[in-house]
Amino acid sequence: MMVSLAEIRSEHGQVFTENCPTRTVLDHVMSKWGVLILLALSEGTTRWGQLRRGVDGISEKMLASTLRTLEADGFVARTAYPEVPPRVEYALTDRGQELVEKMLPLMGWIAENANEIVAR
Amino acid sequence: MMVSLAEIRSEHGQVFTENCPTRTVLDHVMSKWGVLILLALSEGTTRWGQLRRGVDGISEKMLASTLRTLEADGFVARTAYPEVPPRVEYALTDRGQELVEKMLPLMGWIAENANEIVAR
Numbered sequence: 001m002m003v004s005l006a007e008i009r010s011e012h013g014q015v016f017t018e019n020c021p022t023r024t025v026l027d028h029v030m031s032k033w034g035v036l037i038l039l040a041l042s043e044g045t046t047r048w049g050q051l052r053r054g055v056d057g058i059s060e061k062m063l064a065s066t067l068r069t070l071e072a073d074g075f076v077a078r079t080a081y082p083e084v085p086p087r088v089e090y091a092l093t094d095r096g097q098e099l100v101e102k103m104l105p106l107m108g109w110i111a112e113n114a115n116e117i118v119a120r
Numbered sequence: 121m122m123v124s125l126a127e128i129r130s131e132h133g134q135v136f137t138e139n140c141p142t143r144t145v146l147d148h149v150m151s152k153w154g155v156l157i158l159l160a161l162s163e164g165t166t167r168w169g170q171l172r173r174g175v176d177g178i179s180e181k182m183l184a185s186t187l188r189t190l191e192a193d194g195f196v197a198r199t200a201y202p203e204v205p206p207r208v209e210y211a212l213t214d215r216g217q218e219l220v221e222k223m224l225p226l227m228g229w230i231a232e233n234a235n236e237i238v239a240r
Binding site: 025034104105111115118 | 162228
């Protein structure tokens, strides 16, 4: 189904304007690191160390802060197990799963076209 | 059609790693301003001033630099007409159109869910 900006506006009014909540969500999820973390979590529950390796090149600090934002927005659930050493796992919530499902076709397109785009 | 990261990888190998061209493309298009400009252009050929007003809150500098990146990647075509005063128009290329088509379902989902996400 094709969606257009006009259709989005007819359902939701003047979205994407400066003080619209959509701007906050765009800021949080439309970033390279946000997308890469969500993608990594799309494969299932993941421990901190796996995420650190799975999202190639991310710093500890960026991983921690991006995870905190995604958790606060309700996209990611963090579970800490009272073990020694402590075990912390991250997983997509239902809302996070929905978001990733909308992102995957875009990521597939980027994977398919990136070589050609960058070679220009 | 559901797409998964595993399917993307089975077709394109280890994408989204640090030196992969996909990272460059993610950096260029997965930003709040990149997305908002592409969305504004999805409505058709647009003049500089219309874009400036249509992308609420963007600075002249950010609009200029984001348009340059999107033009260099082949998503946006810039046409300058030799008139007085000069008229400059921006439009999506076929590639930009394809990209926006993949983005619109995601933007629709964000428009639908942003209130609830931000209210948490």
